[in-house]
Amino acid sequence: MTRSIRWRIIVLQIVALLVLAFGSGAGFVANSFTTTQIHDQLAPQQIYFPANAAQGLPKDLSSYAGQQVLTGEQAHAYAEKYIALHLSEIGQGHPYSYWSAQARAATDPTVAAKDQAIADTLFKGETLRSMLNQAWTFSVIAQLALIAGIAFALAAVVVLGTLIFEVAEMVTGKETIKAVGPTTVTEPNLAGVQ
Numbered sequence: 001m002t003r004s005i006r007w008r009i010i011v012l013q014i015v016a017l018l019v020l021a022f023g024s025g026a027g028f029v030a031n032s033f034t035t036t037q038i039h040d041q042l043a044p045q046q047i048y049f050p051a052n053a054a055q056g057l058p059k060d061l062s063s064y065a066g067q068q069v070l071t072g073e074q075a076h077a078y079a080e081k082y083i084a085l086h087l088s089e090i091g092q093g094h095p096y097s098y099w100s101a102q103a104r105a106a107t108d109p110t111v112a113a114k115d116q117a118i119a120d121t122l123f124k125g126e127t128l129r130s131m132l133n134q135a136w137t138f139s140v141i142a143q144l145a146l147i148a149g150i151a152f153a154l155a156a157v158v159v160l161g162t163l164i165f166e167v168a169e170m171v172t173g174k175e176t177i178k179a180v181g182p183t184t185v186t187e188p189n190l191a192g193v194q
Contacts, residue, residue, distance in 0.1 A: 006170050013163040020156035027149025034142035038135050042070050047078060047132075058085060069132070072139020079132035087125045096122040 050057035051066040061081050069078050091099060096119055103115035 003170070006166060010163065010166050010170070013159055013166065017156055017159045017163060020152045020159060024149045024152035024156055027145045027147075027152060030145035031142045031149060034138050034145065038072050038075075038139055038142070039070050042075060042135060043068070045069070049074075049078065049082070058082065072136040072142070075132040075139075076136035079129040079136070083125055083129045083132070087122055087129070090118060090125070091122050096126055 047069040049061060049064040049067050049069070053059065053062075057065055058081055061077060064074060064077055067074060069075050099115050099119035099122060103112050103119055106112035106115055
């Protein structure tokens with residue numbers, strides 16, 4: 001291999017190493033930033049899972065008993081297995097749009113007020129549920145950023161290894177250059193062939 005080709009390889013490896021290192025760093029920073037933001041946004045809300053079944057904790061949430069909602073995973077569990085359960089009960093299986101329409105269509109003011117109260121509760125609950133699920137969505141993105149950061153870091157280590165090898169080969173001077181010259185071609189003997 002010529003020195004010129006080896007230098008080109010080394011430059012490409014350095015560029016690849018820098019790109020991979022930047023990608024790795026970006027993945028780790030994105031993970032850290034997103035995870036911190038989720039925590040910092042959820043903590044002031046002071047949302048807690050009930051401590052036990054007597055306080056209203058569903059069986060499938062027993063692993064979260066008494067915990068404050070601070071992570072995306074906790075937010076998703078709270079939204080989908082706690083809030084959704086209560087909204088279904090309050091709405092008697094119907095969504096906000098149903099109760100809102102019922103309230104608008106009711107001619108009796110007492111019935112309209114009752115239906116509107118259910119619609120308002122469902123609206124507030126679905127809004128909180130949506131926000132908690134959004135925290136969970138961003139936590140999944142943070143996990144993907146962490147995985148990407150690790151993958152880029154591993155790839156950077158491989159490229160660094162090949163770069164060290166190339167530099168060592170260049171410094172030790174073990175590279176060999178073979179001269180390739182023209183070869184002679186002999187024509188086959190066609191004598192006796194008719």
